[in-house]
Amino acid sequence: xxxxxxxxxxxxxxxxxxxxxxxxxxxxxxxxxxxxxxxxxxxxxxxxxxxxxxxxxxxxxxxxxxxxxxxxxxxxxxxxxxxxxxxxxxxxxxxxxxxxxxxxxxxxxxxxxxxxxxxxxxxxxxxxxxxxxxxxxxxxxxxxxxxxxxxxxxxxxxxxxxxxxxxxxxxxxxxxxxxxxxxxxxxxxxxxxxxxxxxxxxxxxxxxxxxxxxxxxxxxxxxxxxxxxxxxxxxxxxxxxxxxxxxxxxxxxxxxxxxxxxxxxxxxxxxxxxxxxxxxxxxxxxxxxxxxxxxxxxxxxxxxxxxxxxxxxxxxxxxxxxxxxxxxxxxxxxxxxxxxxxxxxxxxxxxxxxxxxxxxxxxxxxxxxxxxxxxxxxxxxxxxxxxxxxxxxxxxxxxxxxxxxxxxxxxxxxxxxxxxxxxxxxxxxxxxxxxxxxxxxxxxxxxxxxxxxxxxxxxxxxxxxxxxxxxxxxxxxxxxxxxxxxxxxxxxxxxxxxxxxxxxxxxxxxxxxxxxxxxxxxxxxxxxxxxxxxxxxxxxxxxxxxxxxxxxxxxxxxxxxxxxxxxxxxxxxxxxxxxxxxxxxxxxxxxxxxxxxxxxxxxxxxxxxxxxxxxxxxxxxxxxxxxxxxxxxxxxxxxxxxxxxxxxxxxxxxxxxxxxxxxxxxxxxxxxxxxxxxxxxxxxxxxxxxxxxxxxxxxxxxxxxxxxxxxxxxxxxxxxxxxxxxxxxxxxxxxxxxxxxxxxxxxxxxxxxxxxxxxxxxxxxxxxxxxxxxxxxxxxxxxxxxxxxxxxxxxxxxxxxxxxxxxxxxxxxxxxxxxxxxxxxxxxxxxxxxxxxxxxxxxxxxxxxxxxxxxxxxxxxxxxxxxxxxxxxxxxxxxxxxxxxxxxxxxxxxxxxxxxxxxxxxxxxxxxxxxxxxxxxxxxxxxxxxxxxxxxxxxxxxxxxxx
Numbered sequence: 015x016x017x018x019x020x021x022x023x024x025x026x027x028x029x030x031x032x033x034x035x036x037x038x039x040x041x042x043x044x045x046x047x048x049x050x051x052x053x054x055x056x057x058x059x060x061x062x063x064x065x066x067x068x069x070x071x072x073x074x075x076x077x078x079x080x081x082x083x084x085x086x087x088x089x090x091x092x093x094x095x096x097x098x099x100x101x102x103x104x105x106x107x108x109x110x111x112x113x114x115x116x117x118x119x120x121x122x123x124x125x126x127x128x129x130x131x132x133x134x135x136x137x138x139x140x141x142x143x144x145x146x147x148x149x150x151x152x153x154x155x156x157x158x159x160x161x162x163x164x165x166x167x168x169x170x171x172x173x174x175x176x177x178x179x180x181x182x183x184x185x186x187x188x189x190x191x192x193x194x195x196x197x198x199x200x201x202x203x204x205x206x207x208x209x210x211x212x213x214x215x216x217x218x219x220x221x222x223x224x225x226x227x228x229x230x231x232x233x234x235x236x237x238x239x240x241x242x243x244x245x246x247x248x249x250x251x252x253x254x255x256x257x258x259x260x261x262x263x264x265x266x267x268x269x270x271x272x273x274x275x276x277x278x279x280x281x282x283x284x285x286x287x288x289x290x291x292x293x294x295x296x297x298x299x300x301x302x303x304x305x306x307x308x309x310x311x312x313x314x315x316x317x318x319x320x321x322x323x324x325x326x327x328x329x330x331x332x333x334x335x336x337x338x339x340x341x342x343x344x345x346x347x348x349x350x351x352x353x354x355x356x357x358x359x360x361x362x363x364x365x366x367x368x369x370x371x372x373x374x375x376x377x378x379x380x381x382x383x384x385x386x387x388x389x390x391x392x393x394x395x396x397x398x399x400x401x402x403x404x405x406x407x408x409x410x411x412x413x414x415x416x417x418x419x420x421x422x423x424x425x426x427x428x429x430x431x432x433x434x435x436x437x438x439x440x441x442x443x444x445x446x447x448x449x450x451x452x453x454x455x456x457x458x459x460x461x462x463x464x465x466x467x468x469x470x471x472x473x474x475x476x477x478x479x480x481x482x483x484x485x486x487x488x489x490x491x492x493x494x495x496x497x498x499x500x501x502x503x504x505x506x507x508x509x510x511x512x513x514x515x516x517x518x519x520x521x522x523x524x525x526x527x528x529x530x531x532x533x534x535x536x537x538x539x540x541x542x543x544x545x546x547x548x549x550x551x552x553x554x555x556x557x558x559x560x561x562x563x564x565x566x567x568x569x570x571x572x573x574x575x576x577x578x579x580x581x582x583x584x585x586x587x588x589x590x591x592x593x594x595x596x597x598x599x600x601x602x603x604x605x606x607x608x609x610x611x612x613x614x615x616x617x618x619x620x621x622x623x624x625x626x627x628x629x630x631x632x633x634x635x636x637x638x639x640x641x642x643x644x645x646x647x648x649x650x651x652x653x654x655x656x657x658x659x660x661x662x663x664x665x666x667x668x669x670x671x672x673x674x675x676x677x678x679x680x681x682x683x684x685x686x687x688x689x690x691x692x693x694x695x696x697x698x699x700x701x702x703x704x705x706x707x708x709x710x711x712x713x714x715x716x717x718x719x720x721x722x723x724x725x726x727x728x729x730x731x732x733x734x735x736x737x738x739x740x741x742x743x744x745x746x747x748x749x750x751x752x753x754x755x756x757x758x759x760x761x762x763x764x765x766x767x768x769x770x771x772x773x774x775x776x777x778x779x780x781x782x783x784x785x786x787x788x789x790x791x792x793x794x795x796x797x798x799x800x801x802x803x804x805x806x807x808x809x810x811x812x813x814x815x816x817x818x819x820x821x822x823x824x825x826x827x828x829x830x831x832x833x834x835x836x837x838x839x840x841x842x843x844x845x846x847x848x849x850x851x852x853x854x855x856x857x858x859x860x861x862x863x864x865x866x867x868x869x870x871x872x873x874x875x876x877x878x879x880x881x882x883x884x885x886x887x888x889x890x891x892x893x894x895x896x897x898x899x900x901x902x903x904x905x906x907x908x909x910x911x912x913x914x915x916x917x918x919x920x921x922x923x924x925x926x927x928x929x930x931x932x933x934x935x936x937x938x939x940x941x942x943x944x945x946x947x948x949x950x951x952x953x954x955x956x957x958x959x960x961x
Contacts, residue, residue, distance in 0.1 A: 061108035061128045068098050068105070068135060080272040081311075081349050082383060083246065084239045086205050086220075087168075095137045105132045123153035127162055134169060143169045160186065160195040167202045171209065174918040179206055197226035201236075210925045217243050234265040238273065241280075250280040271308060275299065275315050279322075292319060310341035314350055321353075326361055330354060345383075351375035352389055359392065365579070366403065369396030387873075395578045402567040402574070409560045409567075415550050416557065423550070424543075431542045561596075568592040569601045576608060586612045603628065607637035636689055645890070655889065655945060657683050657690035661699070668699060673707050694720075694727035701733070710749045714740055843944075843953060845960040848937035850902035851909040853884075855916075855923070856950060857931035859896045864929070868898060870922035875900070878920065879912065892948065902938065909935045910961065935961065 072088045075097075088094075095102075109125040109132070130145035146169060149162035163182055170179035183203055191199060200223035207215035220240045227233035237256045244253035257273045257280065265273070278292045296316045299305055305312065313336035320329035336350045355371030358364045372393035379386055415423055551560040569592055575585035589605050589612070599605070606628050613620035625641050632638055664679035680700055683690060690696070701716040717737045724730065743749050857864045868888045875884045884900045891897035903909035913935050918924045923931065934957050936944060944953055 061105045061125065064101055064105045064108065065128055065131060068101050071098065072135070078268070079343075079345055079380070080268070081343070081345065083242045084235060086201055086208065086236075086239065090135065090137065090172075092137065095135065098135060102132045102136050105129075123149050123155065123158050127158065127165075130162070130165060134165065134172075139169050139172045143173070156189075157192050157195065160189060160191050161198070164195055164198045164202055167199075168205070171202070171205055174920075176206070176209070176924070177917060193226045193228075197223050200226070212925075213243060213247060217247070230263050231266060231269075234260045234263055234269050238269055241273075241276070245276065245280055250282065253280040254282075271305065275312065278315060278319060289323065307342035310336045310339040310346045310350070311343055313339060314346060314353070317353065321357060326357055330357065345378070345380050348375050348379040352379065355392070359396070363581070365396050366400045369393065369400045372396055395574065399571065399574050399579070402571045405563055405567040406571070409564045412550050413557070413560055416552055423547075427543050427546045430546070434542070565592065565596045565599055565601075568595070569599070569605065572605070572608065576612065582612050582615065603632040603635045603637050606632070607640060610641060653687050654691050657687040657692065659942065661692060661696060665699060668703065673703050677703050677707075694724040694729055697724065698729045698733065701736070705736075710740065710744075843940045843956045846939075847906075848939055850904065850938040851906055852902060852936050852938065852941050853900040853909055853912055853933070854936055854941075855898040855931060855933045856891055856895055857898070858929065859890075859894055861929045863926045864896075864923075864931070867922055871898065871900065874920070874922055882908070903935075906935070906961075
């Protein structure tokens with residue numbers, strides 16, 4: 015055989031062996047080696063390199079806000095997913111190649127893991143979770159299983175499935191992980207606890223992750239986050255150690271700069287030399303040209319350092335420098351505004367300036383920041399404060415002018431107008447000068463509170479509308495001259511003839527100069543003088559209106575000090591001033607009770623004095639009950655539910671023309687629950703019963719009483735219409751002389767009633783047959799509805815009567831029917847469809863975790879469930895238990911979804927651990943039964959079996 019033939023035979027044999035090894039069914043060593051090599055380097059390797067490039071690109075595109083605690087993971091959103099869409103699809107394609115063509119390769123599980131990560135970055139979390147679960151159950155390699163579970167935990171966090179994430183974490187706690195998986199698990203646990211708001215657990219897990227890092231920049235970022243958390247929790251020594259460790263590892267410039275900057279805040283200060291050393295350290299940072307774009311941040315940190323030493327003037331001066339210095343950090347201006355507002359609010363108690371700074375902060379504050387809502391809420395509170403404070407000062411000034419003689423008043427007003435004109439001329443001259451030097455835009459408005467940000471000439475270079483001090487001063491001046499005007503067109507002219515509700519300190523409409531009409535300075539001066547004079551309360555009616563504005567503003571201001579600003583000293587002073595100036599104010603009882611609560615903290619003698627005053631002067635008010643029983647409001651809320659049920663039953667009897675039973679039920683509501691929250695509805699229904707059972711003059715008296723007792727009721731227009739009909743019939747002499755005849759009650763088949771109506775029937779029947787004893791202390795009250803007469807006098811054939819023109823009586827949330835059924839059968843829960851469903855939560859009353867849970871849910875619902883328009887009500891349920899009710903969902907599925915979402919971190923109770931509480935969804939019909947039985951376990955069993 016020739017040499018050529020030998021080589022041909024050898025090649026042919028090799029090809030036969032190669033093609034035979036390509037079969038996925040073969041298990042021989044050559045076949046395994048071929049498939050492993052091809053799957054690794056033709057599919058998995060290329061896909062992994064592409065995935066590494068995607069993750070690096072996502073990380074490089076991150077713009078960190080170093081004034082906030084850094085995130086543990088890069089932000090993933092639709093923009094990120096769209097930018098990496100092509101590369102991620104390429105990853106899936108490359109990872110799918112081995113799965114399709116090399117099924118017996120050992121790299122199949124790793125390829126599936128790559129596909130799961132790609133789906134994760136594509137924001138397809140459900141598909142990603144399925145893929146990670148498959149890898150965990152199918153892979154024979156423990157490290158691959160662990161990596162899949164860590165990514166599954168991250169996916170659960172994205173899906174807000176916190177319980178599932180916690181289960182994965184607990185499972186991995188029992189496993190032995192390699193270094194890379196341990197690092198990722200600790201980071202995932204830190205993220206889990208960060209979502210739950212458990213800062214201590216975040217610090218613990220981050221600290222455990224640090225030794226497992228291999229890439230130094232990633233380690234530096236984790237250390238920086240850890241140091242920030244230590245600094246936020248006042249653990250300055252630990253924060254100093256980690257900031258120093260970052261600087262030793264040659265970090266990226268940004269991390270290094272901010273680590274150096276934050277070192278000054280956590281350095282221990284023992285004497286003046288230390289403070290001088292830190293001050294010099296900041297000065298050196300300022301002089302370094304490499305830090306030019308960060309100088310606004312440096313000034314901000316210098317201000318914080320001064321505030322630590324309680325040097326507020328110097329700190330505010332540094333903040334002024336921060337605001338006027340341009341920089342590369344997009345949110346720094348917002349933080350500087352906010353810090354200035356915080357200092358004015360918490361340390362200097364200059365609330366008007368604090369409001370101006372918070373208002374400026376909200377305009378530029380990052381809405382995704384965790385404390386954005388806190389800043390926004392404080393701005394709103396301070397806005398209310400400034401409005402009421404300005405009203406008091408304005409009206410007091412006008413009243414002082416009114417007490418002067420006419421000559422003195424005219425001289426003072428002219429002097430004031432001349433001074434304002436001089437200020438305006440100076441301001442106009444400065445504006446002209448600034449047009450020639452636009453780089454020095456500034457404001458010359460002085461600050462009446464002595465703001466450290468303002469100077470006589472205001473040479474700071476801050477743009478006028480970026481200067482909260484100038485804005486605060488201008489706003490106060492505007493309100494002093496023009497009042498609190500709405501933002502609308504032609505606001506100057508709209509005030510004319512509209513000063514009956516409020517008398518603002520307004521300047522008369524100034525005639526604007528045009529091309530054809532020129533206004534002389536004397537005429538303009540005279541117009542301004544007349545503007546001041548027309549707002550001075552010279553008549554008795556004007557003075558009364560001015561006094562009323564001061565009275566309401568003092569009351570509002572006291573409540574703001576007490577409830578929102580948490581300043582009991584100023585709240586006490588304001589409430590005392592209100593009672594001194596207006597001893598007969600309509601808020602006297604409530605103000606006395608507020609002072610009773612304020613003095614209860616530290617002045618037993620004054621507390622007892624106001625206790626005696628409330629019991630003697632306002633014995634029938636709710637405050638007289640509250641001083642004896644602080645839990646009266648929660649008890650009264652439960653009584654309101656019973657009052658609603660009785661009213662519903664009375665309304666049903668009214669519709670069924672059984673007026674005697676309806677009257678008896680209304681009498682029962684008035685006697686048992688005199689402080690119910692629907693007295694106007696009860697009084698209106700009583701009037702309807704009088705119209706149909708008694709003489710016309712009785713109806714007229716009832717309607718007039720309603721007008722006097724409930725002037726702000728939504729039912730007042732109906733009462734006015736009915737009274738007009740009465741007057742019209744009376745003028746035509748068409749009123750009947752006797753009561754109308756008693757109609758036969760309307761019968762309604764029991765089978766056609768809803769379960770809720772049947773329960774209310776039973777309640778109504780029991781109320782009329784076995785009345786409860788009447789508490790002696792609650793038989794009368796100033797707000798008690800007028801009882802209707804139970805006696806019905808039949809009449810002969812009536813002529814035209816007013817009852818024919820009666821409007822419908824108001825219905826409550828539920829409407830009961832007439833004939834009662836057996837309560838044993840009708841109180842059984844039913845799973846029939848309903849038009850309304852409630853979310854109910856029962857929790858321990860004294861549990862600190864549930865403090866202020868009702869306002870938290872109101873805010874939560876307005877944020878996430880605004881379309882549902884949910885009403886939140888808190889009532890005492892049983893001894894030591896409180897029930898929170900949210901009503902009403904029109905769709906059972908939506909209500910069920912709402913309940914499930916209460917386990918997520920965003921929900922007010924989603925982060926509560928170690929406290930047992932119960933939640934469930936209930937239909938409106940079953941809710942009435944539940945409130946009668948109060949059998950939680952029974953309903954939960956029904957709920958589990960039917961929903």
